[in-house]
Structures are given as C-alpha cells and as structure tokens.
Amino acid sequence: MAKKTDVTVEEKLRALYDLQLIDSRIDEIRNVRGELPLEVEDLEDEVAGLNTRIQKLEADLEVIDNDIKSKKIQIEDSKTAIKKYTEQQKNVRNNREFNALSKEIEFQELEIELAEKHIKEYRAQIEQKNEVINQTKERLEDREKHLTHKKGELDAILAETQKEEESLIQKSQEFEGQIEERLITAYKRIRNNVKNGLAVVPVERGASGGSYFTIPPQVIVEIAGRRKIITDEHSGRILVDEDLAKEEQEKMSAFFSKI
Structure with a gap:
C-alpha cells in the first residue's frame, strides 16, 4: 500500500466519501434504536x-x-x-x-x-x-x-x-487509517458541527448536498477536477463531484448488501 502522503487527492476524496457513507449507515442503525x-x-x-x-x-x-x-x-x-x-x-x-x-x-x-x-x-x-x-x-x-x-x-x-x-465500525476504522490525520480531524469536526452528520457531500444541481447556496461554476469545475480538497464556504463541508459520489455509492451499496 502507498504511503498516506503518496495518495492522490482523488483517492483521498473517494476514501473520505466512502468513510462518510459508512458512518452515515452507522448513524441510520443507531437512529433505529432511537432513545x-x-x-x-x-x-x-x-x-x-x-x-x-x-x-x-x-x-x-x-x-x-x-x-x-x-x-x-x-x-x-x-x-x-x-x-x-x-x-x-x-x-x-x-x-x-x-x-x-x-x-x-x-x-x-x-x-x-x-x-x-x-x-x-x-x-x-x-x-x-x-x-x-x-x-x-x-x-x-x-x-x-x-x-x-x-x-x-x-x-x-x-x-x-x-x-x-x-462490521461497519471496523470498516470505518480501516478507512480512517488510510486517510491523513489532519483530514480525519477536519472530517470529525465537521460531522460534530452539522445536524445530520454529513461532513462530505456531493454537488447536486449546482449546490452542495443539502444546501440551497449555489456554488460558482468555476468552483464546480475545480471540484470535478479532483486536484484539491474544496469545502463549501457556507457549511464548511468537504465537496465531491456528483460522478464520484455515484461511483462510490454503488461500490458501498454492494459492500453493505454483503454484511
């Protein structure tokens, strides 16, 4: 396995979004239990x-x-x-x-x-x-x-x-181990600061997921380029492009169905 420092930005984004999908699934399970x-x-x-x-x-x-x-x-x-x-x-x-x-x-x-x-x-x-x-x-x-x-x-x-x-908690910990510490720290901080625990969201219809604030076209192009970590200036969430999100959702759905 490559060192964390050798991982590309795109690989970091995919790992972060996968981690988000796993943690969101854990949140769903815990919400079922409720109080x-x-x-x-x-x-x-x-x-x-x-x-x-x-x-x-x-x-x-x-x-x-x-x-x-x-x-x-x-x-x-x-x-x-x-x-x-x-x-x-x-x-x-x-x-x-x-x-x-x-x-x-x-x-x-x-x-x-x-x-x-x-x-x-x-x-x-x-x-x-x-x-x-x-x-x-x-x-x-x-x-x-x-x-x-x-x-x-x-x-x-x-x-x-x-x-x-x-199984999900174990997988979450595995993904955390693949992502550099500063990104994990930022990810957890954002998750704690938002109601639904979504720290990494895709761009949907020109806005960050769950937000009504429009993202400038130039920023959307940069997000799609996957060359740097970009955050939403309003919510602080880490942004990924829609295609990457769909690919990772399909991959993780297949993983969830096997548990």
Whole structure:
C-alpha cells in the first residue's frame, strides 16, 4: 500500500466519501434504536432506586420492631419494680418511707405510660411504612414489567443490527487509517458541527448536498477536477463531484448488501 502522503487527492476524496457513507449507515442503525438504550438505562436506575428504597424501609421496620421489644421489656421491668415497692410498703416503719416508695411506684407507672405511648407511635409508624412499602412494590412491579418489555425491544433491534454495526465500525476504522490525520480531524469536526452528520457531500444541481447556496461554476469545475480538497464556504463541508459520489455509492451499496 502507498504511503498516506503518496495518495492522490482523488483517492483521498473517494476514501473520505466512502468513510462518510459508512458512518452515515452507522448513524441510520443507531437512529433505529432511537432513545431505547437511554430508556432502558433510566428504567434500570429507577428499578435499582425502588429496590434500595424498599430495603431501607424494611431496615427501618426492623429498628422499630426492636424499639417496641425494648419498650415492652421496660414495661415488664417497671411492673416488677412496682410489685417490689408495693410489697416493701407493707413493712415500712414510718410515713416518710411509705411516701418515698409511693413516689417510686408513681415514677414507674409514668414510665409504663410513656413506654405504651411510644409503642403506639411505633405501631403507627409501622403501619405507615408498610403502606409505603406496598405502594413502592406495586411501582417496582410495574417498572420491572416495563423494563422487561423495553429490553426485549432493544435486544430484538440489537440482534438485527449489531453484527452489521460492528462490521461497519471496523470498516470505518480501516478507512480512517488510510486517510491523513489532519483530514480525519477536519472530517470529525465537521460531522460534530452539522445536524445530520454529513461532513462530505456531493454537488447536486449546482449546490452542495443539502444546501440551497449555489456554488460558482468555476468552483464546480475545480471540484470535478479532483486536484484539491474544496469545502463549501457556507457549511464548511468537504465537496465531491456528483460522478464520484455515484461511483462510490454503488461500490458501498454492494459492500453493505454483503454484511
């Protein structure tokens, strides 16, 4: 193979236009998928988020359940203390001792009352969290079904197009390797700056492809001469003559049909 620097301008133009045709075909394949990959990714993130939320809520329930158990133990301890103080009151020697024990009993009764209040609050929290868990599980089930459906759509499209896309990407890289770096850099820059990704276009009806700006006749003659790289002064696209474009389109169509 000749060195890149030994390649003629015409060969460069043909290689650039072939590269454009390949990359445009890759663009078409990816457009068929549309937003599906992003939709699947968003759904996967949502499903993961819902699962995390359920796990957190269930962990909260476990903490609350332990708090209830703790309060019940506290109640039993207070009841035991009341029973003990009540028995001690039977053997007191004076009113001062009796009143001191009465205060202890009263304190333990307040402790029981407070613990029962907390248990009631905890049970209300359990009910509320269970309701949220059930709602979240319903939402999760719906999102999982939707995700399965979207994944099926995406897998079907990938099954049809993945092999072709991989072959085209490999071919695109091969063509890039045959073109000098400065032209590839310019090509990619133009592709990124135009909506349809067309960086190399043929002259059609006296104007660059997809443009309404007329190209001067002298410039059209120069383009047809294939002796230098000429760009459209309005869009910056690299221009090729119509005959070259038709020849390369036929060649690449034959290549695409074999993939």
